[in-house]
Amino acid sequence: MSSKEFCNLIDRIYNPSKVVYAYLNVTPEYAEFFEDKEKTTLLLTLRFIQPGERPQPAKRTFHTVQELRKFHNPPELPLKGVRIALDPGHIGGKWASLEERSVIWNNNPVIREGDKNIQVAKLIRTRLKAAGAQVYLTHDKPDPLTDTRPKDFMDEARELVYQKKGITEDSPKAARDACRKLITWYAELFFYRRAEIAQRAENLRNEFPSDINISNHFNATERSGSGEIVKDNRHVFLLNGCYGPDEMDNPVTRFYMFSKLLEQSLNIEMAAGDAITAHLLKVASLPPAKYGREKYQCRVNQNPYLYARNLAASRQYPGPTLILEPFYMNNAWTAARLSAGDYDGVRPIAGGMYRSLLREYADAVADALIEVYGKWTVDKKSPKSKD
Numbered sequence: 001m002s003s004k005e006f007c008n009l010i011d012r013i014y015n016p017s018k019v020v021y022a023y024l025n026v027t028p029e030y031a032e033f034f035e036d037k038e039k040t041t042l043l044l045t046l047r048f049i050q051p052g053e054r055p056q057p058a059k060r061t062f063h064t065v066q067e068l069r070k071f072h073n074p075p076e077l078p079l080k081g082v083r084i085a086l087d088p089g090h091i092g093g094k095w096a097s098l099e100e101r102s103v104i105w106n107n108n109p110v111i112r113e114g115d116k117n118i119q120v121a122k123l124i125r126t127r128l129k130a131a132g133a134q135v136y137l138t139h140d141k142p143d144p145l146t147d148t149r150p151k152d153f154m155d156e157a158r159e160l161v162y163q164k165k166g167i168t169e170d171s172p173k174a175a176r177d178a179c180r181k182l183i184t185w186y187a188e189l190f191f192y193r194r195a196e197i198a199q200r201a202e203n204l205r206n207e208f209p210s211d212i213n214i215s216n217h218f219n220a221t222e223r224s225g226s227g228e229i230v231k232d233n234r235h236v237f238l239l240n241g242c243y244g245p246d247e248m249d250n251p252v253t254r255f256y257m258f259s260k261l262l263e264q265s266l267n268i269e270m271a272a273g274d275a276i277t278a279h280l281l282k283v284a285s286l287p288p289a290k291y292g293r294e295k296y297q298c299r300v301n302q303n304p305y306l307y308a309r310n311l312a313a314s315r316q317y318p319g320p321t322l323i324l325e326p327f328y329m330n331n332a333w334t335a336a337r338l339s340a341g342d343y344d345g346v347r348p349i350a351g352g353m354y355r356s357l358l359r360e361y362a363d364a365v366a367d368a369l370i371e372v373y374g375k376w377t378v379d380k381k382s383p384k385s386k387d
């Protein structure tokens with residue numbers, strides 16, 4: 001890419017606060033990446049393309065749009081040769097309450113988000129396979145992929161909490177005991193967020209270099225954990241970007257940010273994100289999520305539902321990655337439809353005759369991916385030609 005494209009991607013998408021320039025020297029010819037803000041240790045120099053030069057293809061884990069256009073797929077198999085990884089959000093099952101994703105709303109039965117996400121991902125898989133895709137699920141059972149457990153992170157969590165609270169091993173027992181709950185909370189967080197997501201990312205890198213990764217969730221408002229039902233209901237879809245100003249001092253985070261920027265997955269993420277938005281709006285025409293804390297999320301194009309945000313999964317998964325957060329589970333309409341689960345046909349639920357929400361969600365995602373990839377892969381000149 002050119003120096004201008006590189007800076008444009010930092011300024012608009014990846015680090016709008018521009019704090020990362022403290023670690024860079026950027027000229028029209030090259031960028032120098034430094035380990036420190038004093039710029040004493042040079043890590044690498046990246047040469048930019050110059051006017052009249054041919055771009056050198058970068059090493060990627062996914063097919064570019066240009067490569068997808070050479071597929072010439074038959075219209076009945078638009079996803080032939082396309083590799084799609086589905087990552088149902090969270091773990092679910094007996095881990096759901098520890099993940100704070102197990103809630104009872106109104107008189108509905110308990111809803112474990114991780115379990116619903118697995119059901120949706122399996123339904124998406126069936127549709128994508130029928131369209132010719134190779135499909136990989138990060139997990140199809142509500143079990144962790146990481147070998148670690150919360151107990152493995154107790155020491156680290158204790159150290160962190162003691163530091164935050166200004167407590168030492170010599171502090172009174174009562175003061176130390178008062179930290180117990182928070183220590184457990186951090187140890188669990190390190191297990192289900194950090195270790196589990198890192199393991200999924202590693203498996204993706206080793207087992208299934210994909211053309212796109214789709215992490216499917218159901219959203220909820222912040223206080224949903226206490227069983228609070230809200231009238232509000234919204235959609236939001238996230239791609240990786242908008243790294244916060246305080247996140248740039250971590251060298252590993254900078255590594256992931258520049259990996260994302262340089263792999264140039266943004267155009268595919270935006271096209272797929274726009275198509276998924278359009279199809280999910282047909283399922284439920286809800287407004288976009290309202291975001292505060294603008295340093296940590298930003299719009300990327302004309303689509304008001306699509307945001308860049310730095311999340312563990314989209315940061316670490318290689319290649320184009322979208323995190324889907326449609327619906328608030330703690331909205332009465334959504335909760336009633338989720339509780340009804342998966343079923344054939346239509347049923348009277350929440351004041352309407354509805355198909356299973358899980359199926360409507362899955363079909364919307366599958367239809368969107370078939371539509372957007374089909375535009376690239378299907379041979380338009382000779383629709384009946386076989387490759």
Ligand SMILES: [Zn+2]
Pocket residue numbers: 089090113217218219
């Ligand atoms: Zn979720």
